[in-house]
Amino acid sequence: MRNDMFSVLRRSPFSIMQMRRFTARICGVVACLMMLSVVFPNVAQAFSDEELRNIAEQLNDKSSTKQVAIIEEMAADGDPRVAPILKAMLEGDLYVRDSDEHVVIATKKGKVYTHIDIISGEEAGESSSKELDKIKVNNRLRGALRDALATLNLFSPDHAVRTAAVEQIMDARNPAMLPLLLRAIEREDDETLLARMNLARATMALAAGENAEERLAAIDVLASETTPQIRAVLSQFVASAEAEGIEPEVVTAAQDALDDVEGRLSNWQTLGDVYRGISLGSVLLLAAVGLAITFGVMGVINMAHGEMIMIGAYTTFVVQQILSSVLPSGSPWSLIIAVPAAFLVAGMIGVVIERCVIRFLYGRPLETLLATWGVSLVLQQATRTIFGATNQQVTAPDFMSGAIEFSTGLVLTYNRLWIILFSLIVVAGIACVLRYTAFGLQMRAVTQNRRMAGSVGIRTGYVDALTFGLGSGIAGIAGVALSQISNVSPNLGQTYIIDSFMVVVFGGVGNLWGTVLGAFSLGIVNKFLEPFAGAVLAKIFVLIALILFIQKRPKGLFALKGRAVEA
Amino acid sequence: MNKKLQALMGAGALALSVMTMSAAQAADTIKVGVLHSLSGTMAISETTLKDTVLMLVDDLNKNGGLLGKQVEAVVVDPASDWPLFAEKARELIEKDKVDVVFGCWTSVSRKSVLPVFEELNSMLFYPVQYEGEESSRNVFYTGAAPNQQAIPAVDYLMSEDGGSAERIVLLGTDYVYPRTTNKILRSYLNGKGISDEDIMENYTPFGHSDWQSIVADVKAFASAGKKTAVVSTINGDANVPFYKELANQGIKAEDIPVVAFSVGEEELAGIDTKPLVGHLAAWNYFQSVESDANTAFIEKWHAFIGDDARVTNDPMEATYIGFNMWKQAVEQAGTTDVDAVRQAMYGQEVANLTGGMAVMNTNHHLSKPVLIGEVQDDGQFDTVWETEGTVVGDAWSDFLPESAKLTADWTYPWVCGNCEKPMY
Numbered sequence: 001m002r003n004d005m006f007s008v009l010r011r012s013p014f015s016i017m018q019m020r021r022f023t024a025r026i027c028g029v030v031a032c033l034m035m036l037s038v039v040f041p042n043v044a045q046a047f048s049d050e051e052l053r054n055i056a057e058q059l060n061d062k063s064s065t066k067q068v069a070i071i072e073e074m075a076a077d078g079d080p081r082v083a084p085i086l087k088a089m090l091e092g093d094l095y096v097r098d099s100d101e102h103v104v105i106a107t108k109k110g111k112v113y114t115h116i117d118i119i120s121g122e123e124a125g126e127s128s129s130k131e132l133d134k135i136k137v138n139n140r141l142r143g144a145l146r147d148a149l150a151t152l153n154l155f156s157p158d159h160a161v162r163t164a165a166v167e168q169i170m171d172a173r174n175p176a177m178l179p180l181l182l183r184a185i186e187r188e189d190d191e192t193l194l195a196r197m198n199l200a201r202a203t204m205a206l207a208a209g210e211n212a213e214e215r216l217a218a219i220d221v222l223a224s225e226t227t228p229q230i231r232a233v234l235s236q237f238v239a240s241a242e243a244e245g246i247e248p249e250v251v252t253a254a255q256d257a258l259d260d261v262e263g264r265l266s267n268w269q270t271l272g273d274v275y276r277g278i279s280l281g282s283v284l285l286l287a288a289v290g291l292a293i294t295f296g297v298m299g300v301i302n303m304a305h306g307e308m309i310m311i312g313a314y315t316t317f318v319v320q321q322i323l324s325s326v327l328p329s330g331s332p333w334s335l336i337i338a339v340p341a342a343f344l345v346a347g348m349i350g351v352v353i354e355r356c357v358i359r360f361l362y363g364r365p366l367e368t369l370l371a372t373w374g375v376s377l378v379l380q381q382a383t384r385t386i387f388g389a390t391n392q393q394v395t396a397p398d399f400m401s402g403a404i405e406f407s408t409g410l411v412l413t414y415n416r417l418w419i420i421l422f423s424l425i426v427v428a429g430i431a432c433v434l435r436y437t438a439f440g441l442q443m444r445a446v447t448q449n450r451r452m453a454g455s456v457g458i459r460t461g462y463v464d465a466l467t468f469g470l471g472s473g474i475a476g477i478a479g480v481a482l483s484q485i486s487n488v489s490p491n492l493g494q495t496y497i498i499d500s501f502m503v504v505v506f507g508g509v510g511n512l513w514g515t516v517l518g519a520f521s522l523g524i525v526n527k528f529l530e531p532f533a534g535a536v537l538a539k540i541f542v543l544i545a546l547i548l549f550i551q552k553r554p555k556g557l558f559a560l561k562g563r564a565v566e567a
Numbered sequence: 568m569n570k571k572l573q574a575l576m577g578a579g580a581l582a583l584s585v586m587t588m589s590a591a592q593a594a595d596t597i598k599v600g601v602l603h604s605l606s607g608t609m610a611i612s613e614t615t616l617k618d619t620v621l622m623l624v625d626d627l628n629k630n631g632g633l634l635g636k637q638v639e640a641v642v643v644d645p646a647s648d649w650p651l652f653a654e655k656a657r658e659l660i661e662k663d664k665v666d667v668v669f670g671c672w673t674s675v676s677r678k679s680v681l682p683v684f685e686e687l688n689s690m691l692f693y694p695v696q697y698e699g700e701e702s703s704r705n706v707f708y709t710g711a712a713p714n715q716q717a718i719p720a721v722d723y724l725m726s727e728d729g730g731s732a733e734r735i736v737l738l739g740t741d742y743v744y745p746r747t748t749n750k751i752l753r754s755y756l757n758g759k760g761i762s763d764e765d766i767m768e769n770y771t772p773f774g775h776s777d778w779q780s781i782v783a784d785v786k787a788f789a790s791a792g793k794k795t796a797v798v799s800t801i802n803g804d805a806n807v808p809f810y811k812e813l814a815n816q817g818i819k820a821e822d823i824p825v826v827a828f829s830v831g832e833e834e835l836a837g838i839d840t841k842p843l844v845g846h847l848a849a850w851n852y853f854q855s856v857e858s859d860a861n862t863a864f865i866e867k868w869h870a871f872i873g874d875d876a877r878v879t880n881d882p883m884e885a886t887y888i889g890f891n892m893w894k895q896a897v898e899q900a901g902t903t904d905v906d907a908v909r910q911a912m913y914g915q916e917v918a919n920l921t922g923g924m925a926v927m928n929t930n931h932h933l934s935k936p937v938l939i940g941e942v943q944d945d946g947q948f949d950t951v952w953e954t955e956g957t958v959v960g961d962a963w964s965d966f967l968p969e970s971a972k973l974t975a976d977w978t979y980p981w982v983c984g985n986c987e988k989p990m991y
Contacts, residue, residue, distance in 0.1 A: 064728050065727065092844075136949070136951070138728055138729075138845075138941065138951050139728075139820050139845050140727065140728050140730055140821070142820065142821040142845055143730070143821035171822070228787065228790035229790065231790065231791075232790050232791055233792070235791065235792065269787075273780070276779040276780050276783070279779060280777050280779070283776075283777070380606070381606055384606065384610060389605070389610040389611050389614040390611055390615075390833065390836055390837070391611065391804075391807060391834075391836060391838075392837060393836065393838065401842075402815065403816055403817060409786065409787065409790065411786075411817070413815040413816060414815070415815060416779070485776065485808055486808055487776075487804045487807045487808070487837060488837065489804060489837070490610070491607075491608050491611070491774070491804060494608070494774070495774050495804075527779075527780055530780045530781075531784065534769060534770060535769070535771040535772065535775060535780075535781065536741050536770055536771065536772055
């Protein structure tokens with residue numbers, strides 16, 4: 001992979017926004033003002049104080065067409081005091097004060113709003129929400145504000161801010177931005193960023209180009225990169241070329257460039273499908289791995305497995321609620337603490353279920369199925385009674401929100417990346433327990449030959465209970481991870497129970513590695529089918545394929561061999 | 568051991584039926600049936616409506632009851648099981664002898680109880696926005712028809728303020744409401760000059776949780792250069808993972824706005840809405856609308872439910888309007904007889920919580936205002952657009968050729984829910 005690919009990695013603006021929550025807003029705004037006045041050493045303040053105040057007051061116009069015009073006018077001259085105003089407006093912090101009709105930036109602290117003067121950037125009194133009228137923004141204004149801020153941010157001393165600004169400009173492709181972009185190109189000294197800026201210029205220059213040479217040069221620049229925006233620019237250009245009387249050689253060149261870009265993009269698309277398949281596989285794996293023990297190793301058709309996942313998710317919620325007074329909402333600690341907590345809670349409930357219900361039903365699969373199904377209904381309704389039927393909110397820690405975005409359109413979301421990693425750690429952990437601990441040895445002994453194990457002094461009942469507890473506890477751990485991507489509701493388990501059984505049966509009952517391979521292959525096959533067949537049909541195809549596979553190999557991918565299987 | 572098992576299962580069954588059993592009481596009361604799922608997948612939405620009816624009944628009794636009698640709510644749990652809805656409806660009408668039923672959420676549950684209500688000539692108030700294409704003599708639809716929600720919403724998306732969308736993605740859960748609504752929308756969009764190649768349609772199963780590919784597809788579809796918007800008829804639990812994926816993949820409302828028809832304050836309760844600010848929903852009611860009636864309603868709700876954090880939503884308002892219309896119609900008719908009350912229902916007016924009057928039309932649908940709201944970072948909606956005055960609910964869509972010619976009117980001379988010419 002080329003180096004420049006990594007230099008354009010960026011966190012999504014959302015996560016940047018979220019990070020900002022934690023820095024005091026006021027400090028941020030003041031710092032921003034100071035920062036910008038450093039960046040524009042040679043740009044005179046384009047507005048006098050009076051002019052700026054007047055024009056800012058017009059931001060509260062009724063017509064959004066007028067508002068957009070005002071925003072563009074304010075940003076056009078690169079006045080450093082404009083950016084904080086627009087940023088506040090974008091974030092919904094810009095108000096008109098009733099007392100003197102002045103526009104102020106106000107931030108909420110408890111019930112009191114602290115005002116900041118837009119000209120001086122200093123604190124200017126405080127009031128309740130009643131004395132302030134919010135300047136409302138809709139999506140059209142948000143777009144205009146973001147574009148305007150992007151042109152202003154082109155001159156930021158922060159490399160990351162400039163990079164984000166160039167990407168925003170490339171998305172917007174608004175010809176009005178061209179003058180400021182050209183000015184930024186003159187000042188830029190970072191090579192990779194300069195290349196991106198020239199690319200952004202080329203996206204605008206293609207349509208605006210005066211003659212064939214200019215256009216061909218633009219196409220040359222465009223063809224060297226692979227982004228969805230370039231595909232859009234080129235395909236629009238080709239589509240409208242005939243009507244606008246563009247030279248045929250330019251059109252051919254554009255068409256060639258377009259084919260090139262599309263070819264490269266489709267490779268990235270495939271890469272994206274593989275990633276999404278692995279990610280779905282890791283979710284399936286997490287959901288199924290507990291079942292691989294209760295059903296796979298012990299042979300209990302455990303319909304309450306999904307509810308163990310749900311209990312894990314609710315434990316995460318409760319842990320977050322308890323810790324919320326101590327920890328900020330973005331702290332990763334609540335999740336880290338929730339992992340052992342969920343293991344213990346779900347594991348203990350698992351042991352209770354085994355002792356009270358399942359131990360009487362070994363060797364009678366039908367009764368086990370019905371009994372565990374009953375248990376799952378009881379657990380669901382109990383959760384509904386305790387927590388209510390509505391969804392509970394589990395907040396995502398900062399390291400799990402946002403994504404790595406490649407300029408080629410490939411997006412790797414952080415929560416999925418962590419879940420892939422987490423699922424592998426969990427599987428490795430279980431493998432170690434089974435392979436290297438005394439308990440693992442006893443567990444394998446009991447499942448392979450119960451009577452023999454009993455004769456050598458293993459308390460088989462005790463091992464059964466702990467094994468079921470282990471399987472349930474692991475389902476609980478899965479619930480911690482799944483609470484990050486799914487609903488935390490009493491129905492959570494229902495979503496995963498069928499998939500879990502599918503994975504375990506496909507992978508081969510009683511085989512951990514079969515479960516791993518089964519989960520990932522089902523995930524990837526599903527994701528490759530989905531674009532063609534749609535989500536519903538893809539699922540049906542996978543199920544049919546699975547049924548056929550089981551006909552051919554009833555014991556799944558990896559069948560256990562030897563006498564133990566028949567016992 | 569079997570005893571233990573039986574005891575366990577027995578306890579579960581008991582818990583489910585406690586609600587039902589508490590119902591059978593004194594004879595000289597007016598009975599109101601409540602047919603909402605309290606368990607299963609739909610419990611998340613429907614439990615709230617059960618509580619709303621109980622609150623309204625409670626309130627009515629405190630103010631002297633109805634026709635000098637106390638009103639009694641009979642609550643049953645159809646457990647998100649569609650055939651069970653029909654059974655429970657029959658039980659309410661035949662065994663408990665209720666005078667009216669408030670209930671159902673999904674269209675499939677309504678379709679399931681419809682024959683029962685028609686056979687036994689009883690009355691159902693259905694409080695949820697739905698796909699239209701229906702008008703039963705025995706059902707009053709107090710939620711929005713497509714022309715009171717879907718059509719105004721895409722009009723907004725195509726307007727300048729909504730972002731002048733030229734490409735539309737129709738995402739939905741795979742069942743009758745999204746499919747019918749999207750059929751109507753496709754035909755409407757075609758009429759507005761948006762060709763089929765600029766429309767992407769995608770359906771997912773109930774409770775779909777892996778949205779990575781679909782969100783990536785939407786992104787790719789939107790990268791073609793034309794301004795793109797998403798119309799979501801995704802229902803129930805699937806919304807939370809959908810919005811989480813939108814946020815994580817960095818889809819901003821100003822780039823690709825998503826307007827939802829089934830996402831209200833209640834559904835947003837499980838999501839961190841900060842990354843979703845600017846995405847839209849179309850309803851006839853938002854909790855954030857400032858009016859005296861709404862403030863009073865919210866206060867009453869908080870007092871009844873004992874939790875100030877609970878939100879109100881559109882189907883709750885629809886239940887409120889339906890209940891009060893029924894109350895007025897009963898008072899006017901002087902009886903709870905179904906035929907008399909039905910006649911009294913036509914033209915009945917109840918003040919909306921958002922201002923203006925809701926009027927019951929002879930096609931059994933309401934005239935209501937339509938609001939478009941933007942998601943705010945506190946999980947509420949901020950109204951950005953609303954219709955001038957009210958919109959008359961249309962039972963049969965004008966944008967589907969086969970239903971455009973049908974009329975629903977239950978008064979003389981039509982007396983029909985789906986006719987091309989009057990009965991008399």
